[in-house]
Amino acid sequence: MRVGLPRLALALAVTCALVAGAGAAVCPVGVGDCCAVDADCDDGDACTGLETCDASSSTCVAGTPVDCSDQDPCTDDVCDPLTGTCSNPPAVDGTPCEDADACTAGDACALGRCVPGEPVVCAAFDQCHEAGICDPATGDCSYAPVADATPCDDGDACTVGDACVAGGCVPGVAVVCAHLDQCHDAGTCDPSTGDCSNPAAADATPCEDGDACTVGDACVAGSCVAGVPVVCGAPDQCHEPGTCNPATGTCSNPAKPNGTACDDGNACTSGDTCEGGTCAGGAPVVCAPPDQCHDAGTCNPSTGTCSNPAKPDGAVCDDGNACTTVDMCDGGICSGGKPVVCELPDQCHDAGTCNPATGICSNPAKPNGTACDDGNGCTTGDACEGGSCVAASPVVCHAQDQCHDVGTCNPASGICSNPVKPNGTTCDDGNACTRSDT
Template identity: 30%
Template sequence: MKYLFIALFLILYCSLIKGDSKKFTVNIYDNDPLFSPDFENANGEKNGLVQKILGSDGNPIPADYTLTDSNGRFYIKNATTFKSWFNEVPGVSIRVPYELVLTQSTSSPNFYSFSDDTFFPINTLGWYNKSIKSNYPFKTYKDSQGNAQNFHFCLHASFVMSTNCKEVFNFKGDDDVWVFINDVLVLDIGGVHGAKSGSVNMTNLINKIHSDPNTKGNCKVGTYPFDFFYCERHTSASTCFFETNMGFTCSYFDYCGVCNGKGECCVDQKVNQCYTKKCPAPNSLPSGATNYQDYMTVVSTSNCGATDSNKCNIYSCNNSTGCVFAPKVCNDNDPCTKDSCDPTTGYCSFTPTNPTVTTTCLITGCNSTSGKNYSIPTNCDDNNKCTVDTCTEGQGCIHSQKCDDDDPCTVDKCNASDGTCTHTPIDKCNSNCPSCVAQPCKILSCNTVNSLCNYTDVVYQPSSVCYTASCDLQTEDPVYTPIDASCDASDKCFVPQCNSSTKACNRIPAINCDDNNKCTTDSCSGGSCSHAQINCDDNDPCTTDTCSPTDGCVHTPMACKQTSSCSTFSCKAGTCVATPITCSSSIKCQDSICKEGVGCVSFNRTCPPEDDCSSSYCSMESGECESKAYDPLPFSCQSIGVKVGVGIGAAAAAGIAIGGAVALGLAVFGSKKAYDSWKTSRGNVMSGSQSNPLYTQNNNNGNNPLYSSPSE
């Protein structure tokens, strides 16, 4: 009889003890070989198909598209085909929400598992939805039993996990499986193959997952994102099994109801050629809200001119036709400048067409009102009608006597009122001296008494007090030499001006070489202007150095593209370097992590248990995790003596639970009062058989034979 009771007890234990379950809504992406060549392509197991760091969109990044098997068959054809594995791509893949149920172990309550050796979760969904399937010539794929199945899909489950670096994750299945912890690949079983096994042991992940912003590696006690990627890509079986004590939870639910989802039920809506109604961030809605349509925002998405290197093309967007452009108009409204745009920088420049040039005797330039060139001679009129006024470049105005007839036998006079000349002969003057020979720079005169020649030096009057005058023996022209040697007029870039008080020379620029461009150094040489580009290099590799003709050098900090929602990118030594974002929460028992595509998220802390015989929780008083042994202890945590030598009756008397067996034993062999007494005396009751169905009143008006007991 004793053994009969034991057998009955074991039967009841196995049939009634069931663990709790955790349910997570995840995404499955239905693909079909009709649209994606990566499916139904038997190429075998291959590790290293994806990169070791998760992409900024939260999906794996293919490592090498050129990898092929021994028969030359590709594993992943290209980036376009791979995108549909874990994204909904119109016309290629369809997203199907799926409820993933993890079942708690009855013997080790910290472990949860999923097991299905005929894992075909979307047979009538996705492309195989009746309303869709009839529109395409899909081929039928069957399992080994001849049943039509959907063998072509990928699943992405995203969780967060708290670790004390002791947890494990065990997997068996086909085909591709990739597990990322903290965005680092920790399990790699790629390719099309039969059921393969793999595991992750956090103890062995030292130096493999980056948990510290400054040290990529070292498993540390903390909370991390956990991403599970699974694909079924080929007939004729589909197996998916995993078990873990990693304590998965969700940091948030997106407005599609997906655990740590990306809000993929929302699709951006094109408003017109220039604007798009964008979906909100996956976790931006109030908790539990699904009305994402009310949170969509209209943004400009034209991106006009992004690929045009000519910065003188000004782009705009027409809501009906899209991008249009027109050349940049550079106009300073000055007809005396040539207006142009630098296609490299987009800056306008205004170069004078006829810059002002000033010489000793002439000023030339352009009239900025009329746009016409002008030439203005120097006014040398000394208001003396008895002088001939001329201007010599480099010397200035010269005023020569008007009435000199070069006849030594006349007296020359000038009427100052009207400038008329009179030449009165000298009495008895004989100008005929046949023996006289002309000499350079000499004035010849004849002695009328003895007919001898007289020579006197030619004397020229200097043009100003700053010059001395002499006679050129070759040409007999006057030569004017500045008293101050710096007044040499041979340099056409300057006009010498004499200071009559000091007899010193002032060098005035003769040519205005200013091109109205602050990006050039203007100079003059030999009467011609030159404009050398200035050097704007600030020796900072993190700035882009350009020059604005109106402002001069511009040093624009290098813009680093922000390709991750969990890192900030800044320039260091000319290279964009990522600095991980640190997420934190000031609320007790709340954790914060960064999720790619979302950013920082905060959620209630899940505490990892110290071991498989205890549960953990976060104390709102201390804000720290605390552990407490299960009471009663699970069977696996009992001592060997209890497991082997203690009978059921003794265990019941001693108050020791064998995975919930004592409760059931009391239900079978005792009374309701005995069971209730035992139940209320327990502290931290483990999940599974938390109430006794044998002692629950039948809600269908039937009688439970064990609800009422003779001993009650």
């Protein structure tokens, strides 16, 4: 709605008196805005209204301009100076306008109409607010906070899990710069990048190189250097040296062949051998009594020595001399008993001597002809011959009388039997005066 420029008669405020000169009663017609009558003030423009002359000051008073405004920003407000008639042709396309919606920007006229511009975008002004809503009346955006716990970034790369709370971004958990590996120390976090520093651990710091078959691994310039290799020695006498398993560090444990000589640690066994990787005891040591005056002992596993307990005193033994009898143990020693007495074995031998090896007495024969008794009462004149009693003459048993038969000699008593003849046997009673004696 453009308005034509009015004449600024009053603004000039030129006094007619000064223009006309001192003492002039009226302003000369046509000089400036001085006037004598209303006609002097007509500017010839019907759009400026009807000008009048102020008689008191001889100055023109502007009229009321014609108002051609149609209150439409997309039309030009044009007044015809000749007639004072208004017209409202379309404004030039692109002329800024206002579409009455404050939520559009860059509104412009097109073909006499106000076309809305780009809508106002109420972008979230930070990560903890939702995109806003534009108020058409004011063009202001409202911004609601996002839900609590919505992820956000507090601008510190050394926090993780930042979250919105009541529209503000609250830092999460601090980044922990744990050591990268066993040969690096824990680092520090760079807030601008979130990267952790990675300082190497001091040289000689113990570590594990991942090979369980090395020991004493240590860090050197941030790397784990293998230590001394594990030596798989034979764990015992029934196993060979093994090999190390890198995954576990455990040594294999191969058993020696069965029958391999070993020592089971018990001195009371002998001929010990390996069997299935275990040393099996051989034949047990037998603790036989060392002699007749000691009992069988027990074996000491530490030394293999047998105990040697003495038998009780008085225990029967043999002192090795067959010429002693009733030998007995005394303090573990066999003491000889009574000596063997070599008595006369018979009447044709003398007393002999004892042989210690056999306990047998010698038996010397008496001289031949030495009188003896052969134990048979029915012999007489017995005499020794070569150690034997030999009978000389046998006893002759005669009939005692005519009424007895010849008897027999009793060897035990040397007495002859005296058997009676049968009754009726003829005899002679020595009396001639009897006959037919029987």
